[in-house]
Amino acid sequence: MLKNILPKILKKSAILLQKISSKKFSDPMDRFYFDQFLSATPGKDKQPPLTLTIPSENRGDKQFKLVDGEEKSHLEVWAKKGDKTPGTICGLDRINNPGLNKSLAFTIEERQLLGIHGLLPPVVKTQEQQIEHCKLRLGRLKDPLDKYIYLMDLLDFNEKLLYAVVRRNISEVMPLLYTPTVGTACLKWGLIYRRPRGIYITFYDKGHVYEILKNFPESDVRVIVVTDGERILGLGDQGACGMGIPIGKLALYTALAGIKPNQCLPITIDVGTNNEEHLKDPIYPGIREKRRTGKKYDELIDEFMHAVVQRWGQNCLIQFEDFGNKNAFRLLEKYRDTFCTFNDDIQGTASVGVAGLLAALRITKNKLSDNIILFYGAGEANIGIANLCVMAMISDGKISEDTARKKIWMVDSKGLIVKSRHELEPQKKPFAQEHEKETDLIQIVKDLKPSILIGAAACPGVFTSGVLKQMADNCARPIVFALSNPTSKAECTPKEAYEETKGSVIYASGSPFPPVEYNGKTYVTGQGNNAYIFPAMGLAAMCAGIQSISEDYFLIAAEALASQVKESDLAQGSIYPPIDRLLECSTKIAIRLVEYAYRKKVASVMPEPNDKEAFVKAQMYDTDYEPAIPIFYQMPLGETDKDKKKSK
Ligand SMILES: NC(=O)C1=CN([C@@H]2O[C@H](COP(=O)(O)OP(=O)(O)OC[C@H]3O[C@@H](n4cnc5c(N)ncnc54)[C@H](OP(=O)(O)O)[C@@H]3O)[C@@H](O)[C@H]2O)C=CC1
Ligand SMILES: CC(=O)C(=O)O
Ligand SMILES: [Mg+2]
Numbered sequence: 001m002l003k004n005i006l007p008k009i010l011k012k013s014a015i016l017l018q019k020i021s022s023k024k025f026s027d028p029m030d031r032f033y034f035d036q037f038l039s040a041t042p043g044k045d046k047q048p049p050l051t052l053t054i055p056s057e058n059r060g061d062k063q064f065k066l067v068d069g070e071e072k073s074h075l076e077v078w079a080k081k082g083d084k085t086p087g088t089i090c091g092l093d094r095i096n097n098p099g100l101n102k103s104l105a106f107t108i109e110e111r112q113l114l115g116i117h118g119l120l121p122p123v124v125k126t127q128e129q130q131i132e133h134c135k136l137r138l139g140r141l142k143d144p145l146d147k148y149i150y151l152m153d154l155l156d157f158n159e160k161l162l163y164a165v166v167r168r169n170i171s172e173v174m175p176l177l178y179t180p181t182v183g184t185a186c187l188k189w190g191l192i193y194r195r196p197r198g199i200y201i202t203f204y205d206k207g208h209v210y211e212i213l214k215n216f217p218e219s220d221v222r223v224i225v226v227t228d229g230e231r232i233l234g235l236g237d238q239g240a241c242g243m244g245i246p247i248g249k250l251a252l253y254t255a256l257a258g259i260k261p262n263q264c265l266p267i268t269i270d271v272g273t274n275n276e277e278h279l280k281d282p283i284y285p286g287i288r289e290k291r292r293t294g295k296k297y298d299e300l301i302d303e304f305m306h307a308v309v310q311r312w313g314q315n316c317l318i319q320f321e322d323f324g325n326k327n328a329f330r331l332l333e334k335y336r337d338t339f340c341t342f343n344d345d346i347q348g349t350a351s352v353g354v355a356g357l358l359a360a361l362r363i364t365k366n367k368l369s370d371n372i373i374l375f376y377g378a379g380e381a382n383i384g385i386a387n388l389c390v391m392a393m394i395s396d397g398k399i400s401e402d403t404a405r406k407k408i409w410m411v412d413s414k415g416l417i418v419k420s421r422h423e424l425e426p427q428k429k430p431f432a433q434e435h436e437k438e439t440d441l442i443q444i445v446k447d448l449k450p451s452i453l454i455g456a457a458a459c460p461g462v463f464t465s466g467v468l469k470q471m472a473d474n475c476a477r478p479i480v481f482a483l484s485n486p487t488s489k490a491e492c493t494p495k496e497a498y499e500e501t502k503g504s505v506i507y508a509s510g511s512p513f514p515p516v517e518y519n520g521k522t523y524v525t526g527q528g529n530n531a532y533i534f535p536a537m538g539l540a541a542m543c544a545g546i547q548s549i550s551e552d553y554f555l556i557a558a559e560a561l562a563s564q565v566k567e568s569d570l571a572q573g574s575i576y577p578p579i580d581r582l583l584e585c586s587t588k589i590a591i592r593l594v595e596y597a598y599r600k601k602v603a604s605v606m607p608e609p610n611d612k613e614a615f616v617k618a619q620m621y622d623t624d625y626e627p628a629i630p631i632f633y634q635m636p637l638g639e640t641d642k643d644k645k646k647s648k
Helices: 003-020 026-039 074-080 091-094 108-114 127-140 144-157 159-168 170-179 180-187 210-214 239-257 276-278 293-312 324-334 342-362 380-397 400-407 443-447 463-475 496-498 535-546 551-562 567-571 579-599 612-618 633-637 640-645
Strands: 199-202 222-226 264-269 319-320 339-341 373-376 409-413 452-455 479-482 504-507 517-520 522-523
Touching: 074 633, 108 400, 127 144, 144 159, 144 170, 144 180, 159 239, 170 180, 170 579, 199 210, 210 293, 222 239, 239 264, 239 479, 239 535, 239 579, 264 293, 276 496, 293 324, 319 324, 319 342, 319 535, 319 567, 324 339, 324 342, 324 380, 339 342, 342 380, 342 479, 342 504, 342 535, 342 567, 373 380, 373 443, 380 400, 380 409, 380 479, 380 551, 400 409, 409 443, 443 463, 463 496, 496 504, 496 517, 535 551, 535 579, 535 612, 551 633, 579 612
Parallel strands: 199 264, 222 264, 222 319, 319 339, 373 409, 373 452, 452 479, 479 504
Antiparallel strands: 517 522
């Protein structure tokens, strides 16, 4: 945007500058400063004369008083037009604003114009040099949690730099901002808490949720990630400490899908916690009570949903994240048709899981419906994947829903899900099959002969040597996903999977693992994580104005992701594109979703853009610094009252 309008601004500014320079300055300091500005050559790294330090009365809204010779500050002019631009934020406020700060990348000229000259060390750095500096700082820290704290501090100090660091080093930085380190951060949230980010709504705020949302200063929030902290990764109930998750997810929204930071809002709904350690911990930052449930809980969530719409509109996406199992399914059913919402653990995970399977089928060279799939864990993640598998089988294999379901078996904490179990929750019932009760996983794998085994139960190591060997006996290329997070909860490691199956396994994990050597070959583990999906879903929902996100979007996203897996990825054993290509992947998925929304006639952003790719890309956050345009550069853009009179 700015790239296009900048030449116009500069042309108009040149005319204005000529006009101004012919005027008489009432304040000699103004004349002096103006002359210095004209002689400054942008991009030239020169030391300014010391006398250029701007006196405090010439900073901020008193900086230039030249509006056609009238005694008006430029701020007054902009304020009148109701347009507060970055150019109006000067002095320390500029450096302290993480959205506008460039730290040492402010040029000497910008420092003079913004009244921050002398407030920074004299060196001027490029963003590339700053990124290298950040990597140097990160490299000195040994503990991943310290690295997390450093990155969060950077986010609070210089947003563009943080996101540039992430985008240039996704595979190194994502494990710090996201799983596994974000899990550690949640466990220690009380200890590492430093400054506000996002919104905490407690049970006691019931009846006042809208007022709390109004306290958040951004008027253009487009994506909210909300948790109630009940099931944080595979770490259980973390109460208010769960806030690390919405913050981490939204950092990925910006880094990987270009949703602007000011359009993102992390929210924690604190209804207490059943985590005894937190309840006893003097530095626990949440309300120190047992978790509330029932009618009052539902009323609070309902009030929250409506307050969001009232504050930011029907198109504001609300992503449910890491809610406990019961609430997650219930709330999704309740809100999915009437709000712009999805549950990432159910639907986002479904999409990434199916994408991995679709890519793996290019190795096994069969259809999804030719496989028997066994899910270990029948919770949000696996029920989500199972349901989307049914959809994928129907659309690909031309089989009935009933036949598709028969290909799918599930195990929960009580064993195999079979018809004779009468206590089953509604979401499990459609997967109950005729079989005797069974709890031993090796026996189940032996009996049912699955070719695909997917774990999401947060039971580390449950895919034992016996289970993996049996999978290898079942078929030539068994598919095994160990999706539980963080790393410590994985059902098996890639090393175990390759060794126990003698290299025949097609493996993916939810958290990152380094490459594995087996039998002279290096295997790269694909990360089956919903991070491949939710940023793209949010970008598409925002761009097209999708008001209700139906299940078909997640199948399309899965296909779009699978289509980006290259033969070279498969050859290395990875069924996902490399993490470093995540920004490109999210963009492509979002474009496919936007095209679909317009084709389906459910997009609400009108007129329909002809070039969807350009349309999506134009809305994405750019980590490059923008020139700090001084106030009098901006003047020609707006018409003063005198200009209006002249043009009449
Ligand atoms: N890779 C990714 O993108 C994602 C990974 N996950 C990870 O998946 C894991 C589970 O998450 P989610 O599905 O949301 O959690 P849920 O709590 O919804 O489900 C957990 C499931 O595991 C079952 N389970 C628990 N203990 C056992 C056991 N000993 N034997 C067999 N089954 C057991 C539970 O059984 P029961 O129903 O009987 O209680 C339940 O069905 C977490 O580690 C999470 O981090 C989640 C989302 C995305
Ligand atoms: C990845 C994710 O959403 C989870 O583990 O909960
Ligand atoms: Mg989650």
